[in-house]
Amino acid sequence: MLANDENRAQLRVRMAPSPTGPLHIGTARTSLYNYLTARHRGGTFVLRIEDTDVARSTTDFERDIIEGLHWLGITWDEGPQVAGGEDIGRYAPYRQSQRLDRYAAEAERLLADGNAYRCYCTSDELEAVRRKQEANHEPPRYSGRCRNLGDAERNAFEAEGRQGAIRFIVPPETVSWDDLVRGEVEFDNALLGDFVIVRADGSPLYNFTVVVDDAEMQISEVIRGEDHISNTPKQIALYRALGYPLPRFGHIPLILNPDRTKMSKRKSQTAMDEYRRQGYLPEALVNFLAFLGWSPGTEEEIFSLDELAERFELGKVHKGGAIFDKDRLDYLNGVYIRSLSDEQLALRLRPFLPDAAADQTVVRLVPLLKERLVRLGDAGELVGFLFETDATVASWYDGEDLVPKKREAADAASALRIVRDELSPLTDADWAADLLESRCRGIAERMGWKPGDLFKPMRVAITGRSVSPPLFGSMELVGREHCLRRMDDALAKLSGVGVGA
RNA sequence: GCCCCCAUCGUCUAGAGGCCUAGGACGCCACCCUUUCAAGGUGGAGAUCAGGGGUUCGAAUCCCCUUGGGGGCACCA
Numbered sequence: 001m002l003a004n005d006e007n008r009a010q011l012r013v014r015m016a017p018s019p020t021g022p023l024h025i026g027t028a029r030t031s032l033y034n035y036l037t038a039r040h041r042g043g044t045f046v047l048r049i050e051d052t053d054v055a056r057s058t059t060d061f062e063r064d065i066i067e068g069l070h071w072l073g074i075t076w077d078e079g080p081q082v083a084g085g086e087d088i089g090r091y092a093p094y095r096q097s098q099r100l101d102r103y104a105a106e107a108e109r110l111l112a113d114g115n116a117y118r119c120y121c122t123s124d125e126l127e128a129v130r131r132k133q134e135a136n137h138e139p140p141r142y143s144g145r146c147r148n149l150g151d152a153e154r155n156a157f158e159a160e161g162r163q164g165a166i167r168f169i170v171p172p173e174t175v176s177w178d179d180l181v182r183g184e185v186e187f188d189n190a191l192l193g194d195f196v197i198v199r200a201d202g203s204p205l206y207n208f209t210v211v212v213d214d215a216e217m218q219i220s221e222v223i224r225g226e227d228h229i230s231n232t233p234k235q236i237a238l239y240r241a242l243g244y245p246l247p248r249f250g251h252i253p254l255i256l257n258p259d260r261t262k263m264s265k266r267k268s269q270t271a272m273d274e275y276r277r278q279g280y281l282p283e284a285l286v287n288f289l290a291f292l293g294w295s296p297g298t299e300e301e302i303f304s305l306d307e308l309a310e311r312f313e314l315g316k317v318h319k320g321g322a323i324f325d326k327d328r329l330d331y332l333n334g335v336y337i338r339s340l341s342d343e344q345l346a347l348r349l350r351p352f353l354p355d356a357a358a359d360q361t362v363v364r365l366v367p368l369l370k371e372r373l374v375r376l377g378d379a380g381e382l383v384g385f386l387f388e389t390d391a392t393v394a395s396w397y398d399g400e401d402l403v404p405k406k407r408e409a410a411d412a413a414s415a416l417r418i419v420r421d422e423l424s425p426l427t428d429a430d431w432a433a434d435l436l437e438s439r440c441r442g443i444a445e446r447m448g449w450k451p452g453d454l455f456k457p458m459r460v461a462i463t464g465r466s467v468s469p470p471l472f473g474s475m476e477l478v479g480r481e482h483c484l485r486r487m488d489d490a491l492a493k494l495s496g497v498g499v500g501a
Numbered sequence: 502g503c504c505c506c507c508a509u510c511g512u513c514u515a516g517a518g519g520c521c522u523a524g525g526a527c528g529c530c531a532c533c534c535u536u537u538c539a540a541g542g543u544g545g546a547g548a549u550c551a552g553g554g555g556u557u558c559g560a561a562u563c564c565c566c567u568u569g570g571g572g573g574c575a576c577c578a
Contacts, residue, residue, distance in 0.1 A: 018578050053577060123576075130575095139503040140574060165576050182506070191504060192574090199576040206578050230505060230573040253507080253571095260570065288513090291526095295514055299525045318507095318514085321571065325512045328527045338540075372539040382538095437536085444536095455536040467538045 011043025012220045015076070016210065018050040019061035023068035023272040025324065026225060026255050026263055029289045033252055033317070034223050035074045036290070039309035046217055047079030049095040052209055057097070059084050068272040072282045073305045078217075091217045096209050103204035106212050106242060107166055107197060115241040116197065118164035119146035120157040141193025142167065163200035168208070168238060170194055175233045180221065180250025181317045187233040195234060211235050215244035223250045223314065226321070227262065250314055253293045254321040263324055279352055279376025284333040292322040302335060330374050337373050342366040352376045356387040364477060368469035385463040386477055396464030397493040404456040412457045413494040418443055419458060420487045423480075431480040433472035440472075461490035 015031040017023075038045035047069075051057035063083030069076075078089025087094045096103075110116035119142075130140045147169065149157075157164065172190035179185045197208035204212075214222060229251050239246050257267040264270065275285060286305050296303075296311045303311070337345065346363045353362060369382050403412040422443060423436070444454040459471050462483055468474060475483050 016578090020578070050578065056577075119576090121576095126576085134502055137502050141503095167576095185505075187505065196576050201576080203576085205576070210578090225572095226506070227572055228578090231578090233505095251506085256571080258512090262572070291513065293513095297515070299515070301514090301526060320507050322514090323512060325527070328513060331527055334540085370540090374539095440536090450536090452536050459537065463537095465537090469538080471536055 010218075010220065011038065011041050012046065012218050013038050013043060013223055014046035014048055014214065014217065014219050016048045016050045016213075017065050018053065018056075019058060019065060020053060020056040021061055021271075022064040024270050025268075025272060025275075025289070026270070027065070028068065028072060028074075028272050028285075029255060029292060030223065030225055030252060031069055031074055032072070032286060032289055033294075033312075033314070035076070036309050036312035037221070037223060037314050038077075040312050043220075044078065045076045046089065046091075046219065047076040047094065048213060048217070049080060049097075050206065050209065051095055051097045052204055052206065054097070054203070064273060068276070071276060072272075072286055096204075096213065099209075099213065100204070102216065103198070103209055103212055104202075107204065107208070110168060110197070110241060111166065113241070114169075116166050116168045117147055117149070117194075118154070119167045119194075119196070120149075120154075120162045120164050121146060122162075139191045141191065142195065144194060147194065163202075165196045165200045166198035167194040168197045168234075168241070170234070170237050171240075175236045177232065177236065177246075177249055179229075180223070180248055180314050181252060182319055185229065185232070187230075189233050189237060192234065197238075207231055207234050208238065211238040211242065211244070214247060215239065215242065219247050221248045221250060221314075223252065226251045226254050250317075252314075253318055255292055256321045256323045258323055260321070260323065262321075268324055277377065279378065280329065280333050281336045281348070281376070284329065284336040287336075288329045288332050292324065293318045302332075334374050337376070338370060340370075342370070345370060349376055349379055352379050354380060354384075354387045361386070361477065368473045368477070372469070382469060383474075385465070385468070385474070388464070397460065397490050401466055402457045402460045402490055402494055404453040407453060409494055413491060415443075415447065415449065415454055416457050416461060416487055416491055416494070418447070419454070420484060420491070424484055426480065428480050431476060431483075433470075433476045436475050437472040457490065458487070461487045 013034045015027075015034045017027050017031075035045050037043065047066075049062055051062070062080075066080065066083050078087075078091065079094040080087050093099055107116065111118075121142075126142070129143050133140045146167070170189050170192045174186060174188045174190075176184060176186040195207065196205055198204050213219075232249055232251075236246065255263040257263050259267065261267070269275070272285075276282075283304065286308070287301075287303055290303065290308050290312070291301065294312065294317045297316060340348070342363060345366050346359070349362055349366070350357075350359070353365075357365070365379075365383055365386070369379055372382065373379060402416075403409050419440060422439060426435070426439075440454060440458070441451055444451045447454070455471050456466065458475075459468055460466055462471065462475055462478055463469075478486070
């Protein structure tokens, strides 16, 4: 008794994703809130895989979910640590597909205690009743037709080959709970029909399995999405019938599409892995997700996972939903990218760059794009010119782009020629940003051009575009030989257009 | 249709009766810096706190109603 009370005093939270799809942004956020709550209060965080829907659950999805959570830096104290792997924790197994015997036993107990019964209605019959109820403006609920079946009728159905699902008898009473984020919530269970807890084929259903597992795993606070509010009264009734102590419930607001509907794959990018592949940093995602529905109450806004764990309080979570604002995520991602050291950034950039980028080059690249990277995945686009072959490069130029505003093509050509000729005697060793810049500024001055006007044709010649990383740093990385050749190509292009040279 | 929940700038939010002529951030617009683009700096537009009633000396903050929005109503989770 004492031991049990001590257990209950211990905070235990859990995340129970079902592997019927890749890790969803919303699942990640709910996981994060559970994780932060556990860490903040020194509790235990449990991961349980709800794979009772055999038809839709796969280990690939389980892997995506587990790896995605790990990638975010979220860890759990109990549960499978690896997809398909061993469980850690004293309430193992943590996959519902491996806990079927427990549900069967509890269902039997409910049946024996008269809290549940077998129902032989077909889905067509059920559907017909539901339609009628809707037409009569009544709440759609099971009629209770099979609740008081006599032995004869039951035998007749079974003889017919009908299997019979198990329905839980919902006591017609008002239930209420003190929600961790919303306060007092009330619901009249008389509005509910007896719901199915075990399918005719013997497989248990969600509302039943969560209760059995949360109770056995001693979960003290159930923190989940707002879309579960209407499941709570059903589950409370089940807790009572089963004689389990009630946990506390906390329903966090939903993450929304821009049109304020529940965030969906159809309208938003919901797969966590997509964000990883685009080059969002887990730190940025975590920071961003934490603030979707919560704030520390100050004006600080950059927080690491550990700092969040220090500050996070479920009681400060909002009740209203929050739109997933991509612009803000992008901003935060930039902040985190810029906060990385050059070495760290180079490391993270590696998988996003073409193979041609040797590790050496990546490190030298970083200073050029650090300030202009929104996502790591944008790096290739930004510095692609470094890895192009000169043959492709030639196709970049169209005479127009090479010419600065208010200048003639002939001017651009002669300017480029001067630059080319003055730079070509430099050795490879001299080919460094500082020297190149001072030389070119000197040329501009002698020509009476604004530096920017001279740099424009050079930029296009070297990088193939009028927007690029800093010119001289880029030239240094491209190297003397290729720079000279690209300027020659540009020159040819300019004359090819037939305007001077 | 039935039930439940929610409601501060376009967005994320601060705000727990007087500190609010409502603060910050993103986005947006200017200007500065500047070799382009970014980044950075400065400034600006942007919310009669959904509307209406109360309670109170005093309400964004408490209560009620209305409106609007969302979620749930499965032998899915």
